[in-house]
Amino acid sequence: MHPFSRKPSETVSALGEEKLIEHIRRWLGPVSPPAPLGIGDDCAVLAPSARTQAVTVDPVIYGRHFDDAVPPRAVGAKLLKRNLSDLAAMGAAPVAAVLALTLDPAVRTKWLEHFYRGLAACARAHRLHIIGGDVAQCSGTLAASLTLIGRATARRMLLRTGARAGDHIYVTGALGGSLLGKHYRFTPRLAEGAWLATRPEVRSMMDLSDGIAKDLRALTPAGARPELIAAAIPISAAAKKMAQADKRPPLAHALGDGEDYELLFTVAAKAGLSAFEKSWRSRFKKIPITRIGRFVPSRAPVAPGAIDLSAYHGYEHLTA
């Protein structure tokens, strides 16, 4: 659905702000608690938290994170899931979210309804509340930014820092080709992230958003470099399909396409890997993990079959 309409009666300008907010509350349904715990006061009131909290913010922007081909319900879900994936990457669980909407007055009310209903369904499934927000006008734009507050599920949050030279590098699922649909159909790895945070042999974690070729830098400890084994990289069917179409290697798609929303994590060098992998398989039957390489000292000789990561690129933001 195209989000803009030339018929004023179909657009949010016909509603005005107050009616639009009423509609939003109805579209969100029970996901939007009554004020002051939800929409309607100057701030939303949130209960004290005995647990350490996690906060993240991510947007969806028309023309950037979605287009007319993505159903508006899926856009709403994607907005929340992008943020849920960030919580998953810490081993945290969601609590509440606020949403800042910026839109042109010509945005189609029907589009917004589906967007909010998709968001609400996803929030219900993950048992979190949408407790507040803001609606602002911005010509030619349709963008929503969601701030998600979560809580630790284990004694620690699993950070990006913590890996050491020698650690093994793992990834969930399969990589690449997300533009063919996974970029909005993905499942944030919340249960998996929470479980990994309880495992002492897991030392660091992040979610993959810009492609492993770029994202892996954030996990790499000082004095080390990642050594990935090309044959080990789990390449998705979508990556292979895109590779057939554009004649680029499937591996380039797997390493660089971005929007995988899988977990990338490291396991201590001395850990019992087979016991760890067995525990994973008994807990998460349908989600594979793959050991794709390890961090080695920067000066170590390059192993046969290792990927030269400098030849691959992740998704680059802010390009003119």
Add this chain to the structure above:
Amino acid sequence: MHPFSRKPSETVSALGEEKLIEHIRRWLGPVSPPAPLGIGDDCAVLAPSARTQAVTVDPVIYGRHFDDAVPPRAVGAKLLKRNLSDLAAMGAAPVAAVLALTLDPAVRTKWLEHFYRGLAACARAHRLHIIGGDVAQCSGTLAASLTLIGRATARRMLLRTGARAGDHIYVTGALGGSLLGKHYRFTPRLAEGAWLATRPEVRSMMDLSDGIAKDLRALTPAGARPELIAAAIPISAAAKKMAQADKRPPLAHALGDGEDYELLFTVAAKAGLSAFEKSWRSRFKKIPITRIGRFVPSRAPVAPGAIDLSAYHGYEHLTA
């Protein structure tokens, strides 16, 4: 300063996302703690909170909340202060914020530097941390949305609901004409809001953002209507100046201009008003409060000198 430049070297596109985020951390300085308590991990880690929390989100958008005439430092401060004003309206104090930036690649790096430095100075003054954020690209746009997390300072948060017929209506400061400068030079009434939350005779509160003519509806209890006395409304010097220029009554400016960022609150009918007002004056010497009217039963006869609020309009959002 105009926020966009045609010289690529002056723009964020010359930096790219990673360098821009490095710059942002430097511009924020000590206001941006090291990860995982700040920018740099999938989420920011926030300490447990023994107090009830308050969450609010508000943006600044180029062409909407600021233009070339507002110094970028003031835009950064305004973004935070708009949100601080919402916390003030609950009697809450700030803890931490995250910022979602959407910008065209042609945004001038210098503009952003001043914006972040202004934000940082304001955050330092209010002792809160900027703990995370996101940078996304959006053609033709410069917008920033800030989510602010606060904590209760008193045993309760002061809500919009709670007023009853008979209650007195008060406002801090003077109203109207904010476009002449107050819309970004205002001071959020945090200390005042926190003090009011401790006073049992104060029953409800909000901050004035769209003009009292519109905002007052949110405080009005069922079965009552506000009766404001025209002669009592504190009209700002700026409102009078604008009235001279546009030949509209100063009162219309005071009731409808919006962006006052003053506190509007109600005091129980039976309270000792002179003792209350005296306590205020001894605590806040420089900030006047004014009793501007009361809530009366809907069917009560209209008092002489009462304002017909239906003749005035606040700021309307989402107009085509």
